[in-house]
Amino acid sequence: MSSRPRPIHDPRRDDCPWCGSKRLRTRLRSPDLRHRRPGTFVVDECRDCAHAFQNPRLTPEGLDLYDVQGAVPFSRRRLLATARTMLPFPEPESWLDVGTGDAAFPRAARELFTYTAFDGVDPTPRVERARAAGRLDEAHVGHLPNLLPRLRARYDVVSMLHHLEHTRDPRAELTAALTALRPGGHLLLELPDPTSAFATVLGKWWHPHDQPRHLHLIPLPNLRAELVARGCEIVATDRRTPHTPRDLSTAATLYLNRTPLRRAAPPAIMFATALDHLLSPALSRTRFSNAYRLIARKQRT
Template sequence: MPPRPVHEPRRDDCPWCGSKRLRTRLRAPDLRHRRPGTFVVDECLDCAHAFQNPRLTAEGLALYGAEGEERSDRGHLRATARSMLPFPEPESWLDVGTGDASFPAAAKELFAYTAFDGVDPTPRVEWARAAGRLDEAHLGRLTAPEVLSRLRGRYDVVSMLHHLEHIRDPRRELAAALTALRPGGHLLVQLPDPASASAAVLGKWWTSYDQPRHLHLIPPANLRAELEAQGCEIVVTDRRTPHTPHDLATAASLYLNRTRLHRTARPLTALAAVLDHLLAPALRRTRFSNAYQVIARRN
């Protein structure tokens, strides 16, 4: 039997709005794991949605390691959880794509009386349950009927932190998340901001491109419109909280490790990391913020 293809056929329309007005935004290799291939990110000239084209198949995603990525540092995760403090304390919270549940572990420090569950397609979610980070672990994808039927209408909060960019069908994933929410519950979503000035300055070295693992880069306006179309009220849109100060350090590491300067990569990357943190208070207030966050209430 011949090997199954790792790419789907190239498409000539936008997967978000259907427009055929596309341009190539980026061509990049796998800079992180150095596996073979060159990958293309196209952008829709009508709705600004950016997407991998041609897209990896499910087999391709497994080959290139699309699952099992780590979350941000604990301080950043606590700041994310803190953004939910103005709302009624939730009894139940589901973290989608939770991995080893680093976010629920940090959020428990602020929401001691909340039950945290997690869903993830990798066995790490079961490890997190055994480690006491989760009350319930659900192995699989949220959109799987056998998973969603168990979780329907159970949660006051559903979080999806840097999850949708890895998903083949983000709209279907959002609909599943809203199905898991109780009426009046809140959906917390964080995503890379494709309009970030860092993307323009750093090009293929911008960490949030992360080809071939990121399939979609969804502009904030598109996400808000989709949530409203699915019956939500947008409560908060925020670029300050989700900004992660790692753009310069990651770009330096990726670049230096591919050049003759790889022996000096560690000290130069450390210097870039210092600059990232020094500049963060200013950058998160500008278009250099590398991510955005939306909190929506299910009506």
Template sequence: MPPARRDDCPWCGSEHLRTRLATDGFTLDECHDCAHSFQNPATEGPYERRPGRRRLLATARVMLPFPEPESWLDVGTGDGAFPAAAKEVFPYTSFDGVDPTGRVERARAADRVEEAYAGDLTNPHLMAHLRARYDVVSVLHHLPHTPNPREHLRAALTALRPGGHLLLELPDPEGTFAQLFGRWWHPRTRPRHLVPLDNIRAELDTQSCTIVTTTRPRLAPTYRIIARRQAA
């Protein structure tokens, strides 16, 4: 049975929606109150994103100014391409991965991650197991492909130790790429959600996090945030 349309915003719950984009393949609605955009109804199918090694290394290097982490969890790790690259930058860090698919088991078999967790990070049992275990949690282009990105963001923060750092990358709904080329997103990379930067900032603030850096190149399709969870 195909997913049904929803009448409220998955981020703030408002029922004030408008159609932002409609094509033959999908419809993107936008919330009038918080500007969150989302596929309505959500399209189904696998998500594949295969950034090059150079891009992955560059992402890992943004954490070099901070204390070297002992433990790092990559959320939505897939086959572990990012941890494999990040190990070249942080050779003494222990990398674990969580993914809703069985690809994470292949990542462990290939020694790309030490511990592999197949499932939804918002699962209460998994959250309890991973609570406050990691110095760094990375969520790279995974939130937009989850059913509830706000809930998944909170789950990622749960895995952070006090004083730990969250590394986020998301497609920028206000960027040039989304404005001009959104209708031509490939189905396997098309995000279910486009979360405005201000919404992420506000949520991190309510979750006792301090935003350390925000990177938002004008012509880039993404934005990046590094936030620190307040120490106990």
């Protein structure tokens, strides 16, 4: 007799997973706009702390079913710009990139940190292929919280670039990252900014909403307060340079590909792409910026 299939959603919760408040509102309902797999997903928002989260949340089986991947493709230029933010600090001996995928970020960062050993963590076998290709010194398949304690206090830098939004428990990921850091080491984080004005203007078509792949959207003040409460020093925050100019082009792509106009989509998407890049220098300095970066230093013991 076949076993009963496991549920793909957790029970719907009536409180905020970040602050515990029961003052929730529905931020949006969305199908899988990217891959068009069945289902409608709800993102709720806390009226008190502004944390946004998928509710009900996908179970691990649901994540496997929808093939949720954490690595986001960025240009080499963008990856180098992110790595360059660590140049003011002492050159790290060891660096762990979490959710590294094909290790595009360590590959770019090596150009600036030639004496640093780069390791990577990813739930997929791609991380092993990246090590075989020479992009990583060590590859770890799995989720960082499950790889402790053998990675405890091994790294001078731990980076999580557009990773936390894909995780079922961001706080557990932060705990694991700080555990993997040596005292005085740095945590480098980049996340989509749920307070971006584009989120309101574009709604479900805004690419960081990206259901069902994004489980949590964490406002910068929440993340900063969380790390300070854990004894970290916030050494840098930036809402300007992490902005990625693709809000309009991605929204146009997602919308037009679901309509009879999809055959005429390429010119419209090209126009939206050009507009994204034309407006980016100005929008990145306003509430339309779509991402933020935070660098925190772990306290010395």
